[in-house]
Amino acid sequence: MTLQTIKFYQTGTFTVGNRLLDESQRTVQANMRRTNSLNSGHRACQGCGEALGARYAIDAAMRASNNQVIAANATGCLEVFSTPYPETSWQIPWMHSVFGNAASVATGIAAALKVKQKKGIRVIAQGGDGGTTDIGFACLSGMFERNDDVLYICYDNEAYMNTGVQRSSATPAGARTATTPAAGPHPGNPFGTGKNLPLIAMAHHIPYVATASVANLHDLEAKVEKAMGIHGARYIHIHVPCPLGWGSHPSDTVKIARLAVESGLFPLFEAEHGEITSSSAIRRKAPVEAYLKLQRRFAHLFGERPDLETIAQIQEIADRNIARFSLEGR
Amino acid sequence: MLQQLEGSKAIALGIALCRPEVVCAYPITPQTHIVEAIAEMVKKGELEQCEFINVESEFAALSVAIGASAAGARSYTATASQGLLYMAEAVYNAAGLGLPIVMTIGNRAIGAPINIWNDHSDSMAMRDAGWIQLYAETNQEALDLHIQAFRLAEALSCPTMVCVDGFILTHAYEQVEIPESRQVDAFLPPFDPVQVLDCADPISIGAMVGPEAFMEVKYLQHHKQQSALELIPQIAAEFSEAFGRNSGGLLKSYRTDDAQTIVVALGSVNGTIKDAVDEMREAGHSIGSISITSFRPFPLQAVRTALEKAKRFVVLEKSLSVGLGGPLSDGVRKAMSGTGLKGYTVIAGLGGRAITKRSLMALFMQAEKDELELLNFLDLDHDVVNRQLAREKETRRSGPVAENVLRSIGTVASRIA
Amino acid sequence: MFQIRIHGRGGQGVVTGAELLSIAAFLEGRHSQAFPSFGSERMGAPVVAFCRIADHEIRLREPVMSPDAILVQDPTLLHQVDLFRGLSASGIVLVNSGKNLNELGLAEFSENHPVYCLPATEIALEHIGRPLPNSALLGGFAAFSGQIGIDSLEKAIGEKFKGKTGQDNRAAARAAFDHVKEIMHAATA
Numbered sequence: 001m002t003l004q005t006i007k008f009y010q011t012g013t014f015t016v017g018n019r020l021l022d023e024s025q026r027t028v029q030a031n032m033r034r035t036n037s038l039n040s041g042h043r044a045c046q047g048c049g050e051a052l053g054a055r056y057a058i059d060a061a062m063r064a065s066n067n068q069v070i071a072a073n074a075t076g077c078l079e080v081f082s083t084p085y086p087e088t089s090w091q092i093p094w095m096h097s098v099f100g101n102a103a104s105v106a107t108g109i110a111a112a113l114k115v116k117q118k119k120g121i122r123v124i125a126q127g128g129d130g131g132t133t134d135i136g137f138a139c140l141s142g143m144f145e146r147n148d149d150v151l152y153i154c155y156d157n158e159a160y161m162n163t164g165v166q167r168s169s170a171t172p173a174g175a176r177t178a179t180t181p182a183a184g185p186h187p188g189n190p191f192g193t194g195k196n197l198p199l200i201a202m203a204h205h206i207p208y209v210a211t212a213s214v215a216n217l218h219d220l221e222a223k224v225e226k227a228m229g230i231h232g233a234r235y236i237h238i239h240v241p242c243p244l245g246w247g248s249h250p251s252d253t254v255k256i257a258r259l260a261v262e263s264g265l266f267p268l269f270e271a272e273h274g275e276i277t278s279s280s281a282i283r284r285k286a287p288v289e290a291y292l293k294l295q296r297r298f299a300h301l302f303g304e305r306p307d308l309e310t311i312a313q314i315q316e317i318a319d320r321n322i323a324r325f326s327l328e329g330r
Numbered sequence: 331m332l333q334q335l336e337g338s339k340a341i342a343l344g345i346a347l348c349r350p351e352v353v354c355a356y357p358i359t360p361q362t363h364i365v366e367a368i369a370e371m372v373k374k375g376e377l378e379q380c381e382f383i384n385v386e387s388e389f390a391a392l393s394v395a396i397g398a399s400a401a402g403a404r405s406y407t408a409t410a411s412q413g414l415l416y417m418a419e420a421v422y423n424a425a426g427l428g429l430p431i432v433m434t435i436g437n438r439a440i441g442a443p444i445n446i447w448n449d450h451s452d453s454m455a456m457r458d459a460g461w462i463q464l465y466a467e468t469n470q471e472a473l474d475l476h477i478q479a480f481r482l483a484e485a486l487s488c489p490t491m492v493c494v495d496g497f498i499l500t501h502a503y504e505q506v507e508i509p510e511s512r513q514v515d516a517f518l519p520p521f522d523p524v525q526v527l528d529c530a531d532p533i534s535i536g537a538m539v540g541p542e543a544f545m546e547v548k549y550l551q552h553h554k555q556q557s558a559l560e561l562i563p564q565i566a567a568e569f570s571e572a573f574g575r576n577s578g579g580l581l582k583s584y585r586t587d588d589a590q591t592i593v594v595a596l597g598s599v600n601g602t603i604k605d606a607v608d609e610m611r612e613a614g615h616s617i618g619s620i621s622i623t624s625f626r627p628f629p630l631q632a633v634r635t636a637l638e639k640a641k642r643f644v645v646l647e648k649s650l651s652v653g654l655g656g657p658l659s660d661g662v663r664k665a666m667s668g669t670g671l672k673g674y675t676v677i678a679g680l681g682g683r684a685i686t687k688r689s690l691m692a693l694f695m696q697a698e699k700d701e702l703e704l705l706n707f708l709d710l711d712h713d714v715v716n717r718q719l720a721r722e723k724e725t726r727r728s729g730p731v732a733e734n735v736l737r738s739i740g741t742v743a744s745r746i747a
Numbered sequence: 748m749f750q751i752r753i754h755g756r757g758g759q760g761v762v763t764g765a766e767l768l769s770i771a772a773f774l775e776g777r778h779s780q781a782f783p784s785f786g787s788e789r790m791g792a793p794v795v796a797f798c799r800i801a802d803h804e805i806r807l808r809e810p811v812m813s814p815d816a817i818l819v820q821d822p823t824l825l826h827q828v829d830l831f832r833g834l835s836a837s838g839i840v841l842v843n844s845g846k847n848l849n850e851l852g853l854a855e856f857s858e859n860h861p862v863y864c865l866p867a868t869e870i871a872l873e874h875i876g877r878p879l880p881n882s883a884l885l886g887g888f889a890a891f892s893g894q895i896g897i898d899s900l901e902k903a904i905g906e907k908f909k910g911k912t913g914q915d916n917r918a919a920a921r922a923a924f925d926h927v928k929e930i931m932h933a934a935t936a
Contacts (some may be wrong), residue, residue, distance in 0.1 A: 043581065067529065070401070085537040093533060094533075095397070098419050101389060101390065104389075104393030107383065107385075107393075108352060108383075108393065108396075108397025108399070108400075109527060111354075112381075112397070116351070116401075116512050142390050143388070146385075157382075188374035
């Protein structure tokens with residue numbers, strides 16, 4: 001795997017990393033000679049949070065493993081946009097089997113590496129929220145409980161974007177999707193549904209669970225690096241805005257991701273062996289409206305007569321997170 | 331060494347001799363004894379350099395095998411019935427990706443109604459998935475076919491199913507010659523993959539293929555199976571030379587020379603058919619039989635050659651294509667198209683219904699007189715069927731069919747067959 | 748070809764019994780085939796297993812329809828299950844029971860078929876300490892039928908059961924074998 005010189009397209013955002021920092025503290029992405037695991041030329045939409053998240057995560061994993069990474073990928077946007085054959089954007093050995101089995105395929109790869117005594121090579125499985133929280137859930141849970149030596153990364157854009165924005169079990173309450181339209185007396189995704197996969201992962205008592213956001217590059221890379229330093233089943237859940245599905249401006253991807261964190265709707269934390277070991281305090285607390293208003297999937301809550309009751313319900317969710325994960329500024 | 335042992339144990343010993351590197355399994359009757367025996371060998375250290383993984387479903391089992399095979403490990407799993415259907419998506423995927431996984435099917439019926447007994451509905455449901463399908467007649471052949479299957483699968487980079495009649499073979503004790511490991515090592519070279527996930531030479535496997543190339547990729551799968559038609563007899567011949575017994579091949583003919591009536595079947599029922607053939611031959615009947623080993627690829631030419639001098643064929647099959655007939659008949663009829671040979675389909679042994687020599691002989695004698703229908707059901711209890719049909723006519727809410735049928739049959743604890 | 752059907756209840760070792768017979772026959776250089784009736788029955792339910800012994804390859808895969816011998820592990824099955832269905836004209840029956848044929852209601856039946864009662868459970872209790880009549884019944888069968896030798900049966904038991912279990916089961920088989928031989932001797936004397 002040769003290093004390649006890349007250009008910085010993202011100047012003006014935080015994604016490149018802070019070059020005022022000491023070199024050793026700079027992000028992988030800030031390095032002009034990073035591996036660029038997910039190469040340019042892929043077919044992701046403008047402003048795709050998943051493309052960003054995947055490159056951040058896999059680049060960091062490559063640095064942490066001296067480029068010895070193999071990935072199994074679930075069906076989904078990431079798979080489709082990265083490998084329009086005969087072109088592939090992946091600079092690592094990469095495999096896609098079907099939608100629901102990425103975790104199991106990764107288990108198989110890890111088993112093969114173990115039996116062939118290729119100790120330095122690390123295995124990552126990745127998928128979107130549908131491939132992780134819904135159709136791939138059984139395989140993922142099996143991989144967790146066996147404590148297979150796999151790092152699973154979920155890029156959560158909160159719906160089935162590849163098929164045209166249908167609801168998943170990671171779709172937030174109140175959000176409009178193609179199958180939870182903004183219609184009727186209770187528009188959008190019903191409250192009281194969905195599942196929290198990081199917490200479910202923790203319930204398996206696996207060595208490492210973390211949440212991360214494309215808005216916080218340092219934190220994301222640090223968590224990937226930490227995960228790569230551990231053997232056994234590991235899980236990182238990365239929040240990745242989707243301009244297409246969320247109805248947001250492509251240039252707002254990082255901003256929206258940051259608002260999700262700052263509002264408390266997407267708490268950043270780490271857990272080891274089932275216990276939370278750290279959480280990232282909110283620096284400037286934002287009201288949920290600031291997050292919701294930038295996305296057309298929540299447009300039905302605003303307009304001429306804002307649905308204050310629903311907005312308050314969403315604020316309650318954020319406030320509960322803040323209390324539960326100790327996100328209050330310290 | 332010649333041993334008297336359970337079919338499943340013989341298969342497990344055969345698998346172990348093939349030095350699998352990753353074995354994964356989810357329990358389903360009647361496959362369990364095979365993977366239990368392998369698990370024990372791995373745990374005891376008798377089977378070295380092998381990872382045994384207990385997974386949470388058949389879908390995961392084959393998915394683990396897919397990952398392991400793509401990473402260059404010789405991979406094996408086993409399943410049956412509902413389990414094969416539960417992994418169906420991965421079954422097609424493994425074939426499409428060209429991963430030479432070997433999988434045992436302990437053939438069993440598919441519900442509803444739930445039924446744990448033998449027939450061929452499960453593997454037949456996957457007949458077009460792109461896997462090679464070999465059917466074993468005896469436990470000796472079941473063991474031998476697994477050794478040949480790894481050789482075949484890896485030579486072609488095509489996954490292979492070895493279909494073994496559930497219970498009838500998997501749970502039967504009979505004598506099996508267990509080969510020496512040096513014999514198997516000489517016959518089966520280490521796995522040399524045509525594609526592998528390798529950090530030194532990164533490739534992407536499993537990308538999307540559009541209309542511009544999908545036909546070609548699928549055609550190549552077909553082409554691969556067509557070349558298996560040549561390779562299967564070749565491997566069987568080499569096997570015979572190395573191990574001193576005949577196993578495998580495309581098909582085996584039994585007393586078909588000059589036979590006017592030839593029975594065609596898959597798997598263990600061929601044993602009972604041969605006994606019936608012998609008895610009828612002694613009584614002066616002109617009858618023989620063909621046991622088809624390779625169902626995918628289907629040996630059209632070999633079947634035609636084997637049948638063309640006969641006057642009629644009777645295809646006995648343990649699987650029903652509901653609404654049509656039998657999948658084996660489709661192949662045999664295609665092989666014989668244009669010959670004008672009379673052909674009969676007989677559906678038999680569904681859900682473990684015993685196929686007795688007595689019933690077979692009565693059937694074959696009817697066939698000789700051309701008294702059979704195109705599609706027949708061996709030992710079907712017409713009274714029971716008619717009672718249910720009448721019930722349905724009588725009342726709208728006639729209730730669940732299976733329960734009605736069982737109730738009208740009464741207690742079955744006392745029945746032998 | 749000699750065909751055997753064993754009737755018992757789930758947990759009594761019916762399947763193992765058929766397997767042991769097949770191993771014993773194999774050890775004598777003969778062909779044999781053993782298989783269960785393939786039920787999903789739980790403990791206590793009526794179960795059946797089959798065994799065929801021959802001097803040639805056994806190709807037949809049907810259940811044993813016309814047995815030459817029937818072994819009944821549990822006498823409570825006698826009038827519940829159609830145990831003797833298909834029994835060949837010269838077929839023999841061995842019942843695990845301390846009772847006599849009259850008490851079992853088999854007096855009439857025994858006029859046409861050789862039927863023996865063997866207190867296999869009692870023999871098992873004596874030698875194994877548990878009510879597992881399997882090995883004793885097989886020992887009795889060896890004596891009664893002459894189809895397998897007691898030595899090869901003991902060897903087969905030793906292959907299946909290791910250590911003390913194997914030892915005890917072999918003793919039970921041997922005791923039952925001697926018991927039946929004695930009765931047969933007395934009957935012919």
